[in-house]
Amino acid sequence: MKFTSPATETIFDTSTVVGKATHRVDGPLKVSGRAPYAYERHDVIDGQLVAYPLGATIAKGRILSIDTQHAKAAPGVHTIITTLEYDELPKDERNVASLFGGDKVVHYHQAIAAVVADSFEQARAAANLITVKYDIEQDLDFDLERQWQQRGTVEPVSATGDFAQAFQSAAKTLDREYRTPGHSHAMMEPHSTLAHWDGDALTIWTSNQMIAWNREALAVTLGLEEDNIRVDSPYIGGGFGSKLFLRSDAVLAALASKASGRPVKLALPRPFVMNNTTHRGETIQRIRIGTDAQGHITAIAHTAMSPTQPGGQGEQATDQTRQFYAGANRLIEHHPVEMFLPESNAMRAPGEASGLMALEIAMDEMAEVLDMDPVAFRALNDTQVDPENPKRTFSDRNFTRCLSEGARAFGWHDRPQTPASRRDGNWLIGMGMAGAYRGSPVLTSGARVRLQANGTVIVETDMTDIGTGSYTIIAQTAAEVMGLPVSAIDVRLGDSNFPRSAGSGGQFGAPSSTAGVYAACVKLREMIAQKLQMPEAELSFSDGAVHSAGEPQLIGTFATDAELVAEDKIEFGKFRSDDHIVSTFGAHFVELRVHALTGEIRLNRMLAVCDSGRILNPITARSQVIGGMVMGVGAAMMEEMAVDRTQGFFANHDLAGYEVPVHMDIPSQEVIFLDTLDPVATPMKAKGIGELGLCGVAAAVANAAYNATGVRLRDYPVTLEKLFPGLPKV
Amino acid sequence: MSPSDVSTAPPSDTDIPCSSVQLTVNGTAQTLTVDNRTTLLDALREGLHLTGTKKGCDHGQCGACTVTVNGRRINSCLSLAVMHDGDDVTTIEGVGTPDALDPMQAAFVEHDGFQCGYCTPGQICSAKAVLEEIRQNVPSHVTKNLMETIPISETEIRERMSGNICRCGAYANILAAITQVAEGSA
Ligand code: FES
Ligand code: FES
Numbered sequence: 001m002k003f004t005s006p007a008t009e010t011i012f013d014t015s016t017v018v019g020k021a022t023h024r025v026d027g028p029l030k031v032s033g034r035a036p037y038a039y040e041r042h043d044v045i046d047g048q049l050v051a052y053p054l055g056a057t058i059a060k061g062r063i064l065s066i067d068t069q070h071a072k073a074a075p076g077v078h079t080i081i082t083t084l085e086y087d088e089l090p091k092d093e094r095n096v097a098s099l100f101g102g103d104k105v106v107h108y109h110q111a112i113a114a115v116v117a118d119s120f121e122q123a124r125a126a127a128n129l130i131t132v133k134y135d136i137e138q139d140l141d142f143d144l145e146r147q148w149q150q151r152g153t154v155e156p157v158s159a160t161g162d163f164a165q166a167f168q169s170a171a172k173t174l175d176r177e178y179r180t181p182g183h184s185h186a187m188m189e190p191h192s193t194l195a196h197w198d199g200d201a202l203t204i205w206t207s208n209q210m211i212a213w214n215r216e217a218l219a220v221t222l223g224l225e226e227d228n229i230r231v232d233s234p235y236i237g238g239g240f241g242s243k244l245f246l247r248s249d250a251v252l253a254a255l256a257s258k259a260s261g262r263p264v265k266l267a268l269p270r271p272f273v274m275n276n277t278t279h280r281g282e283t284i285q286r287i288r289i290g291t292d293a294q295g296h297i298t299a300i301a302h303t304a305m306s307p308t309q310p311g312g313q314g315e316q317a318t319d320q321t322r323q324f325y326a327g328a329n330r331l332i333e334h335h336p337v338e339m340f341l342p343e344s345n346a347m348r349a350p351g352e353a354s355g356l357m358a359l360e361i362a363m364d365e366m367a368e369v370l371d372m373d374p375v376a377f378r379a380l381n382d383t384q385v386d387p388e389n390p391k392r393t394f395s396d397r398n399f400t401r402c403l404s405e406g407a408r409a410f411g412w413h414d415r416p417q418t419p420a421s422r423r424d425g426n427w428l429i430g431m432g433m434a435g436a437y438r439g440s441p442v443l444t445s446g447a448r449v450r451l452q453a454n455g456t457v458i459v460e461t462d463m464t465d466i467g468t469g470s471y472t473i474i475a476q477t478a479a480e481v482m483g484l485p486v487s488a489i490d491v492r493l494g495d496s497n498f499p500r501s502a503g504s505g506g507q508f509g510a511p512s513s514t515a516g517v518y519a520a521c522v523k524l525r526e527m528i529a530q531k532l533q534m535p536e537a538e539l540s541f542s543d544g545a546v547h548s549a550g551e552p553q554l555i556g557t558f559a560t561d562a563e564l565v566a567e568d569k570i571e572f573g574k575f576r577s578d579d580h581i582v583s584t585f586g587a588h589f590v591e592l593r594v595h596a597l598t599g600e601i602r603l604n605r606m607l608a609v610c611d612s613g614r615i616l617n618p619i620t621a622r623s624q625v626i627g628g629m630v631m632g633v634g635a636a637m638m639e640e641m642a643v644d645r646t647q648g649f650f651a652n653h654d655l656a657g658y659e660v661p662v663h664m665d666i667p668s669q670e671v672i673f674l675d676t677l678d679p680v681a682t683p684m685k686a687k688g689i690g691e692l693g694l695c696g697v698a699a700a701v702a703n704a705a706y707n708a709t710g711v712r713l714r715d716y717p718v719t720l721e722k723l724f725p726g727l728p729k730v
Numbered sequence: 731m732s733p734s735d736v737s738t739a740p741p742s743d744t745d746i747p748c749s750s751v752q753l754t755v756n757g758t759a760q761t762l763t764v765d766n767r768t769t770l771l772d773a774l775r776e777g778l779h780l781t782g783t784k785k786g787c788d789h790g791q792c793g794a795c796t797v798t799v800n801g802r803r804i805n806s807c808l809s810l811a812v813m814h815d816g817d818d819v820t821t822i823e824g825v826g827t828p829d830a831l832d833p834m835q836a837a838f839v840e841h842d843g844f845q846c847g848y849c850t851p852g853q854i855c856s857a858k859a860v861l862e863e864i865r866q867n868v869p870s871h872v873t874k875n876l877m878e879t880i881p882i883s884e885t886e887i888r889e890r891m892s893g894n895i896c897r898c899g900a901y902a903n904i905l906a907a908i909t910q911v912a913e914g915s916a
Contacts, residue, residue: 027839030847033782033822040781188848237848270787467845630899655791662892
């Protein structure tokens with residue numbers, strides 16, 4: 001199915017399943033511990049060995065030797081693979097740093113060996129017996145601050161009008177710098193793979209968001225035919241971007257399986273994950289805003305710097321500023337700085353998450369300069385067209401409704417007008433808000449649907465469910481189109497033997513994959529129509545039956561001789577991006593309290609208002625949003641990858657040192673979905689939601705902390721020791 | 731594999747200190763031969779193939795491995811299997827099955843108290859134990875008055891559940907699920 005013009009009326013406009021609250025179909029398996037994750041596949045193959053990885057303990061240099069003599073002799077050890085035994089493995093274009101092979105080290109905890117043994121305990125003990133000698137490269141710079149101070153000029157990412165002139169002549173201006181630290185995905189399941197290499201064929205049971213990308217990368221890196229690789233990843237214990245790409249767990253397990261001639265499983269030890277895999281890069285950002293006397297933005301510039309391994313992009317923190325707010329004169333600059341820290345790459349809402357942490361404080365500050373309400377200031381600068389190219393329109397943008405409905409629901413009018421003006425005992429009370437913006441991209445997505453004689457439908461697609469609810473919304477989609485209850489749909493995901501889908505990332509998964517399943521179901525309906533020798537349009541599908549002019553016929557009867565199988569994919573036409581910007585919008589509101597004597601910050605309540613087109617399932621969509629809000633609280637108040645600026649690695653590389661929000665940190669959360677539909681987005685008029693929930697949250701918290709205390713912090717995270725010196729005198 | 735034949739140690743090696751441990755797991759008596767370094771968590775996951783209990787960190791930092799031992803919740807990754815000879819262990823598999831969910835499991839489904847599901851068995855084992863701890867008047871960091879009966883409040887639940895990290899951020903829904911169970915059985 002090709003999606004080449006905006007959707008008109010569809011069956012989803014009168015839906016009975018899609019858009020209705022539906023509990024997760026995989027829920028009973030997950031709450032009973034029966035959903036099998038990658039490291040737990042005792043069921044799939046006998047004779048599994050266990051591998052334990054070893055990482056480099058330098059940031060950059062060469063490995064002179066790896067002495068495995070004692071490790072090889074340790075009990076239970078079958079074999080050891082070391083990076084020196086391989087040429088540097090070719091890397092897929094989506095990987096920035098090399099994953100294995102050769103003597104070069106380019107980041108701390110780069111994988112350099114793996115020990116294969118009968119048991120985990122043996123492999124781990126033997127790995128500790130390996131000694132490595134390095135030639136360490138000296139005098140490397142890991143100090144982004146220094147790079148920022150010394151930065152030169154760059155070719156702008158985009159320039160519209162004459163920013164310099166407009167900023168100079170603006171009635172009111174703001175010019176500020178903001179700093180965001182690196183963030184770790186810290187998903188609960190570490191990267192894990194069970195690999196079985198059999199002749200020319202490789203099977204991996206793994207934990208990966210993008211099955212097709214993973215298979216392509218394995219083919220490149222291991223020099224295999226794609227057809228000889230199977231990737232299976234039905235349950236994934238969180239990813240947030242960390243499992244978008246091929247990582248060392250799969251490479252090491254595969255090589256170890258080849259070397260030992262046995263199936264081998266490997267999980268990255270938790271303290272290894274943060275330096276071995278990817279992270280959200282730290283940023284330093286400068287934002288300049290100029291307005292006329294009424295508060296209309298006339299000039300806006302966003303400059304950002306972030307570190308990257310050579311060949312990477314760094315964190316694109318300026319992205320949203322190109323399109324979020326109006327203003328005729330604009331300048332966007334990005335300085336990626338090559339640094340041999342671990343690979344900076346996509347983490348949930350890459351670009352926007354860090355960018356809005358800065359932009360939405362700047363908007364708060366600018367409103368204050370103008371003596372305007374921050375909600376009103378944002379609403380005044382809404383735009384319905386691409387500010388860089390007014391010929392492109394937003395397909396459906398209801399940002400001002402998010403602002404006004406949020407303000408009303410939250411009781412924004414009751415906000416302390418002056419910072420540090422409201423007290424409740426020893427607590428200073430503050431409210432803050434922020435706008436949210438995130439693009440809603442899509443990717444081609446396919447599915448196969450198999451009608452069974454008993455009237456059930458099996459859906460097969462390599463789409464993944466990383467907690468996002470894919471199993472459920474795909475079941476709902478198939479149920480809706482085929483006129484069946486959700487319980488009659490058997491959704492099978494995450495297997496490369498299934499049709500290629502969008503996969504999970506960039507909040508493109510839900511809108512793309514459900515559209516792909518819709519396409520396959522439409523094809524199945526057409527096959528049924530053909531059997532009846534009637535036009536598909538004259539049939540209706542409901543209550544498990546096919547209704548035409550004559551008697552309704554149970555749907556299973558069309559599969560009595562043999563199952564009826566249809567396969568199709570959704571392909572999105574260029575009109576979507578040529579003529580439009582398809583994005584999602586939101587507003588976040590936060591009330592918090594800061595202890596007047598200690599600076600301790602506690603959240604009182606949070607609200608998110610989201611404009612994401614059709615909400616496919618309000619239960620799972622809400623969970624995505626509140627989960628994003630929790631991650632935003634982490635970014636606001638505690639998350640920070642502490643860089644060792646001399647040795648070049650993240651020092652707090654486990655869940656004790658890298659703190660993420662826990663139950664006690666999270667207050668009552670409310671989510672409001674606007675009842676919008678976006679016909680340009682997909683045939684189902686749906687957009688992504690999984691990343692929008694995170695965008696802007698941290699700034700809303702920071703703005704609330706300012707409102708409570710009068711202390712403006714521009715350097716995340718907002719912590720008590722930073723607030724404390726500026727607290728009002730007691 | 732018969733229950734008495736479970737081993738996490740390789741049969742070929744004789745120079746690894748191993749021990750025999752008797753456990754009752756989800757009501758079934760098990761005799762395991764374990765490498766002395768094997769955690770209770772790995773004895774369950776690798777030895778008994780009870781993989782419902784998750785390994786999120788192996789360092790006592792996340793709570794994904796929470797099980798109950800003799801009625802008390804522990805991080806099973808922080809405890810060696812050999813320390814549990816004679817103990818009674820309950821894992822998520824013993825709490826309920828997909829067709830016969832425990833009320834706490836059903837409440838998690840009803841309130842969508844999870845997303846990826848990886849922290850979930852630990853959250854559920856913890857949640858059941860938390861309600862029991864409050865009923866037994868075991869105080870927590872947020873208990874205001876040690877002389878009175880501890881109320882089952884949102885703050886008490888949040889505080890006691892704070893050793894179970896959910897990176898998917900389902901906390902508000904988990905709280906709703908636990909509260910529902912607490913009220914249902916109050
Ligand atoms: S696995 Fe035991 S606390 Fe994380
Ligand atoms: S459900 Fe994913 S970590 Fe809690």
